[in-house]
Amino acid sequence: MTVDQAPNRPLQLTADGQLRHFLTLDGLDRAMLTDILDTADSFIEVGERSIKKVPLLRGRTVVNLFFESSTRTRSTFELAAKRLSADVLNLDIRTSATSKGESLSDTLLNLEAMASDMFVVRHAQSGAPHFIAESVTPGVAIINAGDGRHAHPTQAMLDMLTIRQHKGGFEGLKVAIVGDVLHSRVARSQIRALNELGAAEVRVIAPDTLLPRDVESLGCTVEYDMQKGMKDLDVVIMLRLQKERMEGALLPSEREFYRLYGLDQAKLALAHPECIVMHPGPINRGVEIESAVADGPQSVILDQVTNGIAIRMAVMSMAMGGQMSERNQNLAGGEQA
Amino acid sequence: MTNSSNTPGESLKIINGRLVLPGSDELIEASVVIADGVITAVGKAAESARADDVFDAAGSIVAPGLVDLCCNLREPGNGQKGNIASETRAAARGGFTTVCASPETSPVNDSGAVTHMIRDVAQARSPIRVLPVGAVTRGLEGELLSDMAGLSSAGCVAFGNAGRGVRNARVLRRCMAYAKTFGLTLMFSPENQALAADGYAHDGLVTSRLGLLGIPEVAETTSVMEMLLLAEETGVRLHLSQLSSARSVEMVADARQRGIAVTADVAMHQLLFTEEALAGFDSRFHVRPPLRAESDRRALLAGVRDGVIDAIVSQHQPHDSAAKQAPLGATEPGLSTIESTLSMGLLLVNRGELTLPRLLSALTRGPAAILGETADVSEGAAANLCVFDPDASWTPDHHSLISAGRHGPLMGSPLPGVVRMTLCSGTVAWQVASR
Numbered sequence: 122m123t124v125d126q127a128p129n130r131p132l133q134l135t136a137d138g139q140l141r142h143f144l145t146l147d148g149l150d151r152a153m154l155t156d157i158l159d160t161a162d163s164f165i166e167v168g169e170r171s172i173k174k175v176p177l178l179r180g181r182t183v184v185n186l187f188f189e190s191s192t193r194t195r196s197t198f199e200l201a202a203k204r205l206s207a208d209v210l211n212l213d214i215r216t217s218a219t220s221k222g223e224s225l226s227d228t229l230l231n232l233e234a235m236a237s238d239m240f241v242v243r244h245a246q247s248g249a250p251h252f253i254a255e256s257v258t259p260g261v262a263i264i265n266a267g268d269g270r271h272a273h274p275t276q277a278m279l280d281m282l283t284i285r286q287h288k289g290g291f292e293g294l295k296v297a298i299v300g301d302v303l304h305s306r307v308a309r310s311q312i313r314a315l316n317e318l319g320a321a322e323v324r325v326i327a328p329d330t331l332l333p334r335d336v337e338s339l340g341c342t343v344e345y346d347m348q349k350g351m352k353d354l355d356v357v358i359m360l361r362l363q364k365e366r367m368e369g370a371l372l373p374s375e376r377e378f379y380r381l382y383g384l385d386q387a388k389l390a391l392a393h394p395e396c397i398v399m400h401p402g403p404i405n406r407g408v409e410i411e412s413a414v415a416d417g418p419q420s421v422i423l424d425q426v427t428n429g430i431a432i433r434m435a436v437m438s439m440a441m442g443g444q445m446s447e448r449n450q451n452l453a454g455g456e457q458a
Numbered sequence: 459m460t461n462s463s464n465t466p467g468e469s470l471k472i473i474n475g476r477l478v479l480p481g482s483d484e485l486i487e488a489s490v491v492i493a494d495g496v497i498t499a500v501g502k503a504a505e506s507a508r509a510d511d512v513f514d515a516a517g518s519i520v521a522p523g524l525v526d527l528c529c530n531l532r533e534p535g536n537g538q539k540g541n542i543a544s545e546t547r548a549a550a551r552g553g554f555t556t557v558c559a560s561p562e563t564s565p566v567n568d569s570g571a572v573t574h575m576i577r578d579v580a581q582a583r584s585p586i587r588v589l590p591v592g593a594v595t596r597g598l599e600g601e602l603l604s605d606m607a608g609l610s611s612a613g614c615v616a617f618g619n620a621g622r623g624v625r626n627a628r629v630l631r632r633c634m635a636y637a638k639t640f641g642l643t644l645m646f647s648p649e650n651q652a653l654a655a656d657g658y659a660h661d662g663l664v665t666s667r668l669g670l671l672g673i674p675e676v677a678e679t680t681s682v683m684e685m686l687l688l689a690e691e692t693g694v695r696l697h698l699s700q701l702s703s704a705r706s707v708e709m710v711a712d713a714r715q716r717g718i719a720v721t722a723d724v725a726m727h728q729l730l731f732t733e734e735a736l737a738g739f740d741s742r743f744h745v746r747p748p749l750r751a752e753s754d755r756r757a758l759l760a761g762v763r764d765g766v767i768d769a770i771v772s773q774h775q776p777h778d779s780a781a782k783q784a785p786l787g788a789t790e791p792g793l794s795t796i797e798s799t800l801s802m803g804l805l806l807v808n809r810g811e812l813t814l815p816r817l818l819s820a821l822t823r824g825p826a827a828i829l830g831e832t833a834d835v836s837e838g839a840a841a842n843l844c845v846f847d848p849d850a851s852w853t854p855d856h857h858s859l860i861s862a863g864r865h866g867p868l869m870g871s872p873l874p875g876v877v878r879m880t881l882c883s884g885t886v887a888w889q890v891a892s893r
Contacts, residue, residue, distance in 0.1 A: 270669030
């Protein structure tokens with residue numbers, strides 16, 4: 122027994138269980154995840170209109186704070202915020218305040234003082250969005266756009282939306298995640314989401330150097346041999362392999378990795394014939410995936426991108442709703458006091 | 459509370475307290491008489507003795523003053539994190555009468571000038587004894603030997619690496635052989651830097667779940683094994699500081715059985731907390747070595763109970779708030795513990811995980827012996843005493859802590875054990891107004 126360890130309070134939920142930040146999928150139940158997917162479904166229709174806007178975030182200011190570079194994720198967040206009618210400010214922090222020696226806390230407090238309502242945060246440190254939500258600007262809704270190796274919850278949810286569109290649901294599904302799980306925030310969030318939504322099996326396929334310690338504890342099985350691991354799969358998710366992994370003595374060469382763990386047509390043929398192929402992007406053709414597979418009939422990689430906007434609209438509108446209802450309650454409470 | 463001192467020559471009698479007699483594990487009610495900074499009578503001899511002042515210690519335990527082998531006072535050089543005056547006063551409040559000052563200051567304590575400076579400031583501003591620990595290598599850089607013999611003459615009681623690496627086994631072996639030449643004690647925190655790499659948390663379940671950068675258990679155990687083998691060969695007096703894993707405790711026990719002169723300590727927080735403390739990214743619990751698994755915590759406790767681990771240390775590391783106000787991996791390691799070390803130990807006693815006599819011995823006699831000293835409440839001993847009420851409680855919070863570091867492990871909740879009086883060589887180092 123240990124004493125008084127970090128209380129597991131739901132930092133990202135209001136007292137009545139609504140989202141007020143979106144930091145991680147940990148602690149969100151199946152009903153909440155399904156609610157996010159359903160809300161995103163309703164926004165997909167918005168993207169098909171000639172005027173692609175709804176007024177849910179009108180008058181609100183959303184700041185994209187990317188401490189790590191990203192083109193796709195930042196663009197989809199920006200589009201999502203604009204379709205919700207928010208005012209959007211994009212800050213590339215690496216080239217601004219922090220390079221002049223300003224601390225993260227000071228940068229954020231300054232932005233908060235500009236009456237920001239929501240920060241979309243990407244950061245190289247695991248837990249950075251938690252830190253901001255808990256200690257720096259608790260009155261601003263924080264959306265995690267990827268933190269270190271910890272979580273990338275909007276990516277995982279857009280992947281879930283894509284799977285649901287193609288498979289109808291999650292019951293009975295066998296899903297594999299292939300490649301660099303160790304360094305992947307995407308994989309951690311996907312494993313969590315697939316478990317909560319009721320997938321039958323989540324397999325990770327990788328050499329031991331690319332797996333976190335005791336990875337099974339996350340809710341998955343381990344397969345070192347991709348030929349065996351492809352059997353009966355309904356969904357195969359490929360992860361991006363960073364070039365630096367070769368330098369860190371985690372892998373001998375790209376060529377050997379591709380031979381053993383790259384998804385080519387021969388390996389894909391071992392899976393269920395209707396197995397879909399996913400990748401969070403950007404893809405390295407010929408490193409983790411063959412072009413013929415990435416562009417082939419089983420690939421749903423571009424659907425993932427389209428769904429990214431809808432999921433981000435869903436999460437932003439839900440978190441802003443929770444944040445506003447909490448602000449109103451605080452105001453009401455303040456008047457009573 | 460006061461910081462006043464008894465006039466030298468004045469005598470004091472502490473009555474109605476309970477104490478542990480040397481060589482005994484039982485608490486008995488007995489009086490203690492002090493004069494001229496020395497314990498002049500204990501027990502029966504004390505009952506009839508007269509004294510100028512009487513302190514009623516009813517309900518309290520009269521223990522030897524606590525001894526800390528690992529404390530960061532942050533002076534010279536890190537005034538924003540604390541200084542000798544602030545941190546020794548905090549230590550006196552925690553019941554300590556002796557603290558070993560870590561060499562990790564700025565500049566590092568690798569020269570006689572720094573050692574003298576620490577001693578001079580302590581002489582002027584500290585209510586308790588401050589024993590400097592010298593850097594084993596110059597600048598703690600792990601490459602060149604420091605002037606250990608000279609530093610020893612200047613007042614360093616042992617030599618350590620302050621958790622930093624030594625370049626390779628060859629340098630380590632030479633550090634040991636040189637220290638052995640002069641009969642010096644080495645206090646080493648074992649960590650294989652290549653295996654620890656950029657990690658900041660135990661490589662285990664929580665790290666895997668949260669995507670933290672892990673320090674594997676083998677970063678410690680391979681280093682412990684290397685140090686034990688080199689200590690065996692060189693014959694140096696080796697003290698392993700702040701063990702964190704079950705396997706390390708096993709290896710130390712085995713080495714002792716083979717007759718190697720090795721002792722060990724553990725930080726109090728390692729006995730209370732595990733990797734789970736980081737589950738909410740709480741940067742206070744970013745400590746080095748990291749908090750490991752529950753099985754490690756239990757083995758460390760067993761090590762303290764069996765005596766394989768000789769001492770419990772505070773590993774007090776005060777910081778300014780900015781050092782902890784950042785995403786977990788960007789924060790500085792360390793907890794502010796010196797005021798709550800005894801209370802944390804009493805939590806373990808209240809939970810039945812440690813006996814009170816064993817706790818006290820690991821905070822007094824055990825560490826004192828490593829310094830070649832004794833710590834007993836006995837006639838003729840220096841009057842270094844800690845009088846504490848184990849049943850009273852206090853609540854550490856931002857306002858109540860004396861240390862400049864406000865990142866205590868158990869803030870805002872009542873803790874058992876209030877130190878009513880700390881006496882250092884018969885002088886009052888800390889006292890709270892009687893109830």
